[in-house]
Amino acid sequence: MSNILEIKDLCVSFASDGVKERAMAVSNVSLAIPEGRTVGLVGESGCGKSVTSLSVMGLLANNGRVESGEALFGGQDLLRLSDREMRRIRGNRISMIFQEPMTSLNPVITVGRQVSEALRLHSGMDARSARARTIEIFEKVGIPEAERRFGSYPHQLSGGLRQRVMIGMAMVMRPALLIADEPTTALDVSIEAQILRLMRDLQRETGTSILLITHNLGVVAEMCDEVYVMYAGEVVERADVATLFDACAHPYTRGLMASLPRMTPKGQRLYNIRGTVPNLRAMPSGCRFSPRCEFATEKCRGEKPELNDLGGGHLCRCFYPKDDGRSPGGID
Amino acid sequence: MKFLSKDKYTRTLSDQIIAAEIQPDEGVWMSIRHMFRVNRAALLGLILIALIVLMAVFAPLITRYDPNEMDLMSMNEPPSAEHWFGTDDLGQDVFTRVVFGGRISLMIGFVPSLISLVLGTALGLMAGYMGRHVDNVIMRLADVVLAFPSLLLAMVVMYTLGSNILNMFIALSIINWAGTARVVRAQTLSLKEKEFVEAARSMGVSRWTIAFRHILPNCLPNLIVLFTLDIPAAIMWESSMSFLGVGDPNAASWGLMVSQGKDYAYMCPWLILAPGLAILFTVMAFNFLGDGLRDAIDPYMKT
Structure with a gap:
């Protein structure tokens, strides 16, 4: 096509x-x-x-x-x-x-x-x-x-x-x-x-x-x-819609997914991604999402990840795409 | 199966919702009509203006005298059945002169207001829309005009160009355009940031089409108000200048009549009362109308 x-x-x-x-x-x-x-x-x-x-x-x-x-x-x-x-x-x-x-x-x-x-x-x-x-x-x-x-x-x-x-x-x-x-x-x-x-x-x-x-x-x-x-002026993830909702890989996307309101027991707080979008004139070195990312490592803060193909056109700008089995905020 | 399918049900429901959403017709003109029902002063102003305009247009039918016809047998006569507003020092009928003077004064109200409206709108639109240098040049020029005392500036123009009615138009236009330009520029600045301008651009509409078809019509309600308030101001300026002796000595406006009558004011007060009241009523009528229109239009400009 x-x-x-x-x-x-x-x-x-x-x-x-x-x-x-x-x-x-x-x-x-x-x-x-x-x-x-x-x-x-x-x-x-x-x-x-x-x-x-x-x-x-x-x-x-x-x-x-x-x-x-x-x-x-x-x-x-x-x-x-x-x-x-x-x-x-x-x-x-x-x-x-x-x-x-x-x-x-x-x-x-x-x-x-x-x-x-x-x-x-x-x-x-x-x-x-x-x-x-x-x-x-x-x-x-x-x-x-x-x-x-x-x-x-x-x-x-x-x-x-x-x-x-x-x-x-x-x-x-x-x-x-x-x-x-x-x-x-x-x-x-x-x-x-x-x-x-x-x-x-x-x-x-x-x-x-x-x-x-x-x-x-x-x-x-x-x-x-x-x-x-x-995120912050860059494409961080690209996927077809089914893949995105089933298996999104970038921590930012996963944070977005986790912050959707859903049916949860009363009293449970809605997840939100901490921090705010960085200033366009003061971009963090390395991965732009690293200051807000729960999984960020030294490598993330120092080095800039490329947009990698995870297979089938699923692109993700992250060194550690969804490989730890955890989801942000502990909510699944 | 007699059940409506779910889709069909939601469709008819949404059609009902849509139908209920349509609001009754109302607009700027409805609001103005409503204003005239509520605001009696504005209605009075409108009626007075209509009467004054009719009077000026049909002047020869209203009075049997000629405004310049002198009757040296009846000078400075007080009001009577013969001469409703008395006669002046040359034996001219004051009522006739007020009626004919209305032609001059109305013309002096309308023409310079119209010129400054067109000029001020064009310059204000250019300044606001093009910005940068164009804006700077036009607006600094407007500042200069507004910094001068208006009457002084108009008098200087009249002195330099000569005292006739055409130069009076020019002088009044020169002192009036800057205010209009400022208003239009300010509105253009805010309008050009509106989403509908961006939407028009996204439809491929050209720059100048946007200026004239989308921005200018949105300024129109304000311009109507500005115009109705410019007219009495121009009549007042002209009266002041004629009174001070820089008007056109051959154009028998109300201001000139007051000026000429002032020497006899103590003995023959009708000489200044008649044209003075004519100025008063005309200016008041336009101000009432302008204020009413502004009240009616303002809420539309806010939303």
């Missing part, structure tokens, strides 16, 4: 006022998204998930810069394209949905117009057929009374409906790749299930690949075929 997007050794840095050294937000991230599959990108806040996707889209903030690497999409390196060429791809071949459906729509333009204008921008349709197509896509994403909702303003719709509009807008050009940046984080659980089902249905119909950025492992289990786990 061929890959729709291949990111190779991506490095992204950020400048901030008054500091000379640039902070490396993403270092040497490689990631491949196979055609028609859903790939999850998991990690704590600030570990570089969104930065990775934004740099692929050419949407980094002004103080961000891609230092090196490439992002191959249909034979083109997205990181080398001009702004003009990139605009033709955005919303057309690759589109994005964002975390906050409340604020991702322009409050003073009707939702119908926002979608139909995106459509016209890329397809050159006239206003009437764009309108008809928009209503069609509204129906497809499950917006009731689509015709009437065409003229609604975003504030007249609930969060779930707005996210449906966003998905409709993102899918209207049948993109080859959909980047969903925490698409359900702001929604309540029942709506989340609906939205995820909608995304899966649309994917089945259009064959779109999805890059799903999330910190919710439940969503990953539900949606993804493959998962990349990021």
